[in-house]
Amino acid sequence: MTHKELLLKYFNEVKNDISVQESNQELMINDPRGTIRDLRNDGYKILDHKVYVKNRFGKPCSYKKYFLIKDDVDYQNFSRSKEISEKNRETQELLEKHTIPGFEGTLEMLDKLTIRTK
Secondary structure, three states, X not given: OOHHHHHHHHHHHOOOEEEHHHHHHHHOOOOOHHHHHHHHHOOOOXXXXXXXXXXXXXXXXXXXXXXXXXXXXXXXXXXXXXXXXHHHHHHHHHXXXXXXOOOOOOHXXXXXXXXXXX
C-alpha cells in the first residue's frame, strides 16, 4: 500500500485529521507533507492549521494538523478546530505577558498570592 493510499484510508476510516506525529505513530509515515502535497495535486481538498500547545516544560509550541475536507461538515469541524487553536494561542500570549520575570508562574500562581478582601 502506498503512502497516499495509507493516508486516504486513515482519513476515511479513522478520522479526517492527522498531525505529523500521528502520521508517524499510526502509519509509519515519517514526513507526510510530501504525501499531502501529492494528494492535493490529485485534487483532494486538504487544509491545515497550526495547533498551539505547551510542551512538557511549559513552553509554548505548535504543530500542524491536516484535515481532509469532503463536505460542509468537515469544513465546519476544520474551522472550529482552527478557532479553538487560535484562542489557545491568544491565551498563551496573554499569560506570557503577565508572567513576572524570575518568578516561575503565571496568573494562576499570582491569584494564590493575592490578598482577598471582602
